[in-house]
Structures are given as C-alpha cells and as structure tokens.
Amino acid sequence: MSNTEHSMGSQTLLQLSDIRKSFGAVRALKGVSFELNTGEVHALLGENGAGKSTLIKTITGAHHPDGGSMRVAGIDVSNLTPSKARELGIACIYQQPALFPDLTVSENIGLRLKKSGLFSRVRWTAQREHTVELLQQIGAEISPDAVVRTLSMPEQQLVEIACALGSGARIVVMDEPTASLTQKEQLLLFKVVSDLRKKGVGVIYISHRLEEIFTLADRVTVLRDGESVGTYAVDSLTESAMIKLMVGREMSSIYPPSEGALGATVLKLRGLGCAASGISGVNLEVRAGEIVGMAGLVGAGRTELARILFGIIPADSGEIILNGETLQIRSPREAIARGIAYVPEDRRRHGVILEMPIAQNMTMASHPRFFPNGWLRLNAEQQLADNFIRDLGIKAFSSDAPGGSLSGGNQQKVSVARWLATQPKFLILDEPTQGVDVGAKSEIHKIIRGLAKEGLAVLMISSDLPEVLGMSDRVAVMRNGKLVDIFEKQDADAHSVMSAALGTNRNEVAS
Amino acid sequence: MNKYFRELTVAIALALLILSLAIFAPHFFQAQPLVSRLTSQMPALVAAVGIALVIISRQIDISIGAQFSMCAIVAGVTASAGFPLGIAILAALVTGALMGAVNGVLVAYLGLPSIVVTLATMVTWQEALRLWQQGRLLALPNGIQWFGLSQQVGQIVVISVAFTLVVGAAWAMKNLSGGRHIYATGTDAEAARLAGIDPKRTTFRVFVLMGLLTGLAAVLNLVQSPQVQPNCGDGLDLKTIAAVVVGGVAISGGRGTMWGVLLGMLLLANVNPALTHFHQPPYWEKAIQGLVILLAVVADGLRSRKTQF
Numbered sequence: 001m002s003n004t005e006h007s008m009g010s011q012t013l014l015q016l017s018d019i020r021k022s023f024g025a026v027r028a029l030k031g032v033s034f035e036l037n038t039g040e041v042h043a044l045l046g047e048n049g050a051g052k053s054t055l056i057k058t059i060t061g062a063h064h065p066d067g068g069s070m071r072v073a074g075i076d077v078s079n080l081t082p083s084k085a086r087e088l089g090i091a092c093i094y095q096q097p098a099l100f101p102d103l104t105v106s107e108n109i110g111l112r113l114k115k116s117g118l119f120s121r122v123r124w125t126a127q128r129e130h131t132v133e134l135l136q137q138i139g140a141e142i143s144p145d146a147v148v149r150t151l152s153m154p155e156q157q158l159v160e161i162a163c164a165l166g167s168g169a170r171i172v173v174m175d176e177p178t179a180s181l182t183q184k185e186q187l188l189l190f191k192v193v194s195d196l197r198k199k200g201v202g203v204i205y206i207s208h209r210l211e212e213i214f215t216l217a218d219r220v221t222v223l224r225d226g227e228s229v230g231t232y233a234v235d236s237l238t239e240s241a242m243i244k245l246m247v248g249r250e251m252s253s254i255y256p257p258s259e260g261a262l263g264a265t266v267l268k269l270r271g272l273g274c275a276a277s278g279i280s281g282v283n284l285e286v287r288a289g290e291i292v293g294m295a296g297l298v299g300a301g302r303t304e305l306a307r308i309l310f311g312i313i314p315a316d317s318g319e320i321i322l323n324g325e326t327l328q329i330r331s332p333r334e335a336i337a338r339g340i341a342y343v344p345e346d347r348r349r350h351g352v353i354l355e356m357p358i359a360q361n362m363t364m365a366s367h368p369r370f371f372p373n374g375w376l377r378l379n380a381e382q383q384l385a386d387n388f389i390r391d392l393g394i395k396a397f398s399s400d401a402p403g404g405s406l407s408g409g410n411q412q413k414v415s416v417a418r419w420l421a422t423q424p425k426f427l428i429l430d431e432p433t434q435g436v437d438v439g440a441k442s443e444i445h446k447i448i449r450g451l452a453k454e455g456l457a458v459l460m461i462s463s464d465l466p467e468v469l470g471m472s473d474r475v476a477v478m479r480n481g482k483l484v485d486i487f488e489k490q491d492a493d494a495h496s497v498m499s500a501a502l503g504t505n506r507n508e509v510a511s
Numbered sequence: 512m513n514k515y516f517r518e519l520t521v522a523i524a525l526a527l528l529i530l531s532l533a534i535f536a537p538h539f540f541q542a543q544p545l546v547s548r549l550t551s552q553m554p555a556l557v558a559a560v561g562i563a564l565v566i567i568s569r570q571i572d573i574s575i576g577a578q579f580s581m582c583a584i585v586a587g588v589t590a591s592a593g594f595p596l597g598i599a600i601l602a603a604l605v606t607g608a609l610m611g612a613v614n615g616v617l618v619a620y621l622g623l624p625s626i627v628v629t630l631a632t633m634v635t636w637q638e639a640l641r642l643w644q645q646g647r648l649l650a651l652p653n654g655i656q657w658f659g660l661s662q663q664v665g666q667i668v669v670i671s672v673a674f675t676l677v678v679g680a681a682w683a684m685k686n687l688s689g690g691r692h693i694y695a696t697g698t699d700a701e702a703a704r705l706a707g708i709d710p711k712r713t714t715f716r717v718f719v720l721m722g723l724l725t726g727l728a729a730v731l732n733l734v735q736s737p738q739v740q741p742n743c744g745d746g747l748d749l750k751t752i753a754a755v756v757v758g759g760v761a762i763s764g765g766r767g768t769m770w771g772v773l774l775g776m777l778l779l780a781n782v783n784p785a786l787t788h789f790h791q792p793p794y795w796e797k798a799i800q801g802l803v804i805l806l807a808v809v810a811d812g813l814r815s816r817k818t819q820f
Contacts, residue, residue: 332704349701349702355766364703374689
C-alpha cells in the first residue's frame with residue numbers, strides 16, 4: 001500500500017538546500033539538503049544528535065539557520081518565524097502535544113485556528129461544528145466537548161493533527177508520533193497519515209522504529225553528524241543498509257587505551273526494576289577498573305537507570321549489590337554515603353551551580369566527608385579546589401570564580417571533580433561530553449580512563465556511539481527500559497550496537 | 512564585578528546619609544537619642560536576619576508580624592503569671608520555633624507554596640491572639656523592662672545581643688555547612704538534592720530558625736516598654752522584607768549576606784530621623800522608603816539581566 005512512486009502531479013513542496021546551523025562551537029547542521037513532495041511521506045532517520053531536531057526546528061521556524069536556503073512551494077522563505085511557518089501551512093505534531101489541558105477540544109482548536117482580537121466574540125456553535133468536521137475527517141472518535149486533560153496521549157495527538165488539518169497545513173511534521181501509542185492506536189495513526197498523503201499533504205516522519213518507516217514512508221533521508229548522508233527510496237533499502245547509513249563513519253578521535261587487569265566486581269544489579277520509571281529486569285556487573293559504556297536511544301531508560309542507582313527514584317524490585325553488600329538506596333544522600341557518584345546529564349542545572357564559586361561547587365557533595373562537624377574549613381576547601389583545577393586541567397581564573405564563568409568542558413570537569421571529591425567506588429557519568437568541544441572532550445576521556453586505572457568502576461552513559469565504542473571495556477545496550485544486550489569490547493561495533501538499540505536483531509540476551 | 516558590589520552600594524548610600532547629617536544636622540549624633548533610636552530598631556533587625564534566611568532559601572514568610580505579636584504576648588503572659596524573666600524569654604523562643612515548625616512542615620514536607628502557607632498562618636495566629644487577648648494592652652510586671660537593669664545598660668544589652676546575632680549569622684552563613692546548604696537549596700533545590708543535600712530538611716530548619724529569631728526579636732521589643740500590645744508585630748513583615756531586599760538579598764533566592772541586611776535595615780531606619788533633622792515633614796518617610804526599595808529592585812533586575820549566562 002505504501003511506497004508508491006510519486007503520484008501524478010506531485011510537486012516539490014519544501015526544498016532545503018545547504019542548511020547550516022551552529023550553537024556556539026557545536027555545528028549541529030553542516031549543510032543539509034532535504035526535499036519534500038506533495039502526497040509524500042518522507043522519513044527522517046538518524047542517531048541521537050544527528051541533527052534531526054535542529055532540522056525540524058528550522059523547518060518550523062523555531063531556529064534560524066546560519067546559512068542555506070529554504071523554499072516552500074517554490075517561494076524563498078528566509079527569516080521564517082513560527083507564526084510565518086504556520087501561515088505557510090507548516091504544522092508540527094510533537095511527541096508531547098502542546099494543548100491547553102483545561103480547555104475542551106473545540107476550544108483548543110478554536111484558539112489555535114482563529115486569530116482574534118481581545119474583544120472579538122467567540123462563535124461557539126461555528127467553532128464546535130468546525131471541530132466535529134475536522135475530527136470526522138481524520139476518523140477520530142473524540143467528543144469536541146471533552147476536556148483535553150481527560151484524553152489519552154494518542155487522542156491528544158489526534159487533536160493536534162485535526163488542528164494541523166484545520167489550519168490547512170500542507171506540510172506536517174511528525175516527531176516520533178508512535179512513541180507512546182499502543183498497537184491499535186498506531187494503526188489508527190497510520191491510517192490518518194495515509195489519508196493525509198491522499199489529500200496531497202507532505203508528511204515528514206521521524207521515527208526510530210524502522211518497521212514503521214518501511215510501512216509508511218516513500219523516501220528516507222538519513223542524517224549523520226549534521227550532514228545528510230543521502231535520500232533513498234525506501235524500497236531500495238534493507239534494514240541493515242539503513243543502519244549502516246546511520247552509523248557508518250570512521251573514528252574521528254583517538255581514545256585512551258584500556259590496560260591492566262580488572263579488579264573485583266564492584267557493582268552488581270540483579271533484576272533491578274522500577275515501575276515508576278519503566279525500568280525492569282536489569283542485570284549488570286561492573287568491575288573495579290572497568291568502564292562499561294551504556295548505549296541506547298533517547299528514552300530507552302539509561303538516565304532512569306542511573307537515577308535509580310543514585311536513589312533519586314528508588315528501585316521497587318531487584319537488588320543493588322555494591323562490594324558484596326545488598327543496598328537499599330532511597331536518596332542521593334544515601335548513595336553518596338555508600339560510595340556511588342552520579343555526574344548528571346544536565347550540567348548547567350544539576351552538575352554545576354552556575355552562581356556558586358568553583359571551590360564551593362567542588363565540595364558541595366562531600367560536606368559530611370570534609371567537614372564532619374559542620375564547620376567549613378575554607379582554606380582546606382581552597383586547597384582541594386586548587387588541586388583539582390591543576391589535576392584535571394581546569395581553565396579558570398581562580399577557585400573563587402563562579403561556575404558559570406567557565407566554558408562547557410571546564411564546567412563538566414568541575415562537575416566530575418565534585419564527585420571525585422566524594423571518593424566514590426562506583427561512578428556514573430551521564431553524557432559526559434555532551435556539548436563539549438573536541439579538545440575538552442578528549443581531555444575528559446583521558447580523565448575517565450585515568451580514574452578507571454586507579455580502580456574506579458565506571459558506568460558511562462552516552463549517545464555518542466564512537467565515544468561508547470572507543471572508551472568502553474564492555475558496552476551495555478538498553479531499549480524500552482530493559483538492558484537488552486552486552487557486548488565485549490572486541491564484539492562491539494557500531495552496527496551491532498545500533499541494531500541492538502533499535503531492536504532489529506531478534507536474538508536478545510535473555511536476562 | 513566585586514562580589515560585594517551590592518552591599519557596597521548600600522554602605523555608600525548610608526555613609527552619604529550619615530555624612531550629610533553630620534554636616535547639616537549635627538544634633539542627630541547626640542548620644543542618648545541616638546542610642547534610643549538604634550535600640551528601637553534592634554527587634555526588626557533580628558527579625559530581618561530570620562527573613563533573610565527564608566528568602567535566601569527561596570521562600571517567603573509573611574506571618575512574621577503575627578508570630579512576633581504572639582511571642583510577645585506569650586512572654587508577657589508568662590511574666591505576668593509570676594514566672595521569672597528567663598522562663599518568659601524561653602516561652603517566647605519556644606513559641607516562635609513551634610510556629611516556624613508549622614510553616615516549615617507545610618512548606619517543606621507538604622510542598623505547599625510558602626506565600627499561601629504563611630498567609631494562612633498569619634491570619635490564624637492573628638485571630639487566635641484576638642480571641643485570646645481581645646485587643647487588651649498587657650501591663651508587664653516590674654523587672655521586665657530593660658531586664659530589670661537601668662535603661663542605659665538595658666539598651667546596651669539589647670544592641671549587643673542584636674549585633675552579636677548579626678555577626679554570628681554572617682559568620683555561620685560563610686563558615687558552616689548548614690549555611691552553604693541554605694544557599695544551595697535557594698539557588699536550585701534539585702541540584703542541591705543531587706549533591707546529597709536534603710532541601711526539605713534545610714527548608715524546614717530555616718523556618719524553625721526564623722521562628723526562633725522572631726521570638727528573640729519579640730523579647731528584645733518586650734523589654735523596651737512597661738506594657739505589650741497584642742498587635743505589636745503589625746507592619747514588621749513589610750519592614751523586614753524591605754530591609755532585606757534593599758540589603759541585596761535576591762528575592763529569587765540563593766544570594767545575599769547578613770551584612771547587606773544590616774546595612775539595608777540601618778538605611779531604611781534612618782530615613783525618618785533624617786527627615787526630622789532636615790526639618791522636612793515626616794510624612795515623606797514611606798514615600799522615600801518606597802523609592803529606595805524600588806531603586807534596589809531595579810538595580811538587581813538590571814544586574815541579573817547583564818549576568819545571565
């Protein structure tokens with residue numbers, strides 16, 4: 001039913017050429033070209049951080065590209081703003097619908113579609129009728145008077161789609177629309193998508209589920225490291241070929257080698273789970289001196305697992321065994337006392353307090369250790385900070401400077417220092433080099449390897465596949481809240497790790 | 512920019528005010544009236560230290576005036592019942608700490624917004640006091656005023672207690688783990704939690720401390736007159752919050768020093784006597800105070816806009 005070559009009269013609806021966009025030193029898009037025809041479902045595929053979101057935000061006018069051109073139906077649209085994009089008929093349906101939860105469906109649709117002055121009257125009947133009509137068009141059985149809060153997530157997505165339709169959208173972007181849908185709801189969504197296609201709407205479809213792309217899409221464009229690898233007819237590709245296109249790149253940097261024998265098992269997880277965060281049955285061992293890399297897609301449950309281990313959301317099933325002792329960890333405080341450290345993902349909010357001096361940031365998690373009776377020894381604190389600044393090569397004016405005055409890489413080092421100061425036995429790093437420039441990245445890699453050499457057990461969560469492969473002694477892969485595969489270093493290659501993360505190899509390790 | 516820039520500007524403003532008084536109105540510095548004026552400001556200064564702790568931890572407490580009145584009346588009733596002064600003081604402190612604990616539990620452990628919680632407790636304490644005392648003026652037994660000492664010595668005791676407290680609080684905020692916890696919690700409670708600090712416990716303790724300090728403030732007020740009014744804390748909320756804000760404590764939490772609080776208090780408190788000595792009508796006082804507060808807030812706003820990361 002899908003994969004029809006361009007139907008008659010198909011025209012180019014959207015044309016992006018050589019789009020470039022940087023955030024500070026990070027080049028998110030390095031000249032991406034993309035094309036969408038009428039009546040086409042065009043899939044966008046790529047790893048985490050390949051540039052999909054940035055591209056989408058450029059199309060919807062949320063980001064301003066630094067270079068390149070964008071045409072909608074042949075007309076050049078530079079200086080696109082979100083409202084201008086909407087006028088041009090570009091609509092985006094996000095994973096988390098952006099509706100007003102306390103208003104009804106028809107009020108939401110009315111608000112979205114009608115631009116009205118403060119004193120213009122609301123035409124309730126007309127608004128309601130219009131809503132009914134739109135909902136019927138997409139075959140959604142939703143009452144127009146239902147309060148949005150009471151709707152399920154897929155129903156809310158349908159309301160979003162109705163909005164898009166009502167606004168006369170010609171280009172509809174769907175960002176992982178099936179991520180939270182059940183099988184049945186997915187089928188309904190697929191039907192809506194093919195209806196849209198029949199109406200001549202161009203759909204940009206983002207999904208990590210390859211089988212959906214095969215079912216729905218006509219063409220696929222693969223992004224990798226901010227570049228478009230190519231555009232292909234879906235028919236012409238196999239799953240395996242798609243994965244190869246996503247990950248196929250050479251190692252761009254040299255990683256510090258692992259050496260020396262591994263020590264005793266430090267951390268052992270047995271059937272660990274937490275219903276609240278959707279994690280279940282995780283078995284894992286990390287030994288002293290070992291770096292276990294953790295790969296997986298965004299939302300696979302890696303950060304959630306780290307948060308369980310650190311007591312932020314305590315586990316409700318299974319066991320955490322640290323140095324042979326079974327632990328109940330109910331708060332970060334307890335985790336720290338037991339020798340677990342967690343360098344969080346959100347460095348600027350949680351890793352470093354930007355307003356606080358560097359020295360204070362570094363001792364923040366180790367007050368009980370350094371200042372057992374509650375008296376701060378400011379000179380000792382200063383000394384400790386100076387040592388870390390020297391040992392980790394942190395570029396800072398002084399240990400008195402606020403954390404916010406540092407560059408991203410140096411902030412990350414401060415965050416690492418804070419946790420080293422607690423003298424942990426087991427260190428969790430969550431995206432340790434995200435948004436860090438190349439030089440600082442390799443310095444951080446050296447620091448991490450150095451810590452492992454000193455006998456620390458390290459769990460490194462990263463969406464940067466080369467980093468995971470280059471740094472890890474073993475690679476664990478998570479998907480849908482489960483630890484689905486563990487690779488020894490020699491078996492871990494980009495293709496097999498990515499396949500495991502996407503769930504395309506069926507021989508999962510029974511855990 | 513200097514870390515203490517904000518405190519410095521207030522210090523300079525205060526110095527200018529004092530200097531111009533010294534030149535144009537030297538009467539201002541007559542010893543006895545000066546000490547009396549200073550003494551009368553000490554209860555508010557002590558209460559302001561408590562408010563500062565609360566605001567640094569990114570909360571607010573508007574029940575401070577009601578707490579203050581309640582503590583004063585409890586101490587007064589205890590003393591009238593024939594208990595010694597020490598017991599009366601203790602009663603005020605315990606009452607304050609208990610009221611603070613009520614706010615603390617509701618804010619920290621039930622996660623309710625402090626502005627609503629303290630609004631509710633404010634009305635509750637006020638009305639309880641009204642039902643209990645029916646607005647009566649409570650005459651205090653002998654031996655309470657000025658701690659039973661001479662007025663001069665009593666005034667010195669009051670001033671020294673308050674100043675010792677400010678110095679102690681300033682020292683503690685810098686040198687005690689607990690002080691650091693308050694700053695961290697006020698800057699970002701979640702970040703603090705991830706660093707093993709318990710923001711709930713910190714917040715709870717801050718409210719208890721605040722109540723305790725209000726109790727002490729009430730005592731320092733009680734000993735200055737032969738009677739106590741059941742509404743003696745009225746207006747204290749605005750007065751202390753204003754002083755704290757003028758002194759450079761960020762209303763958004765995480766920043767501020769006790770030195771700033773001291774300077775802010777002294778600056779605002781000197782507006783009225785300065786008017787008198789410059790022979791200006793005293794009803795300008797509130798307007799000028801308002802202007803100073805506005806200036807401080809605008810300065811903070813501009814500054815935080817510049818330093819946004």
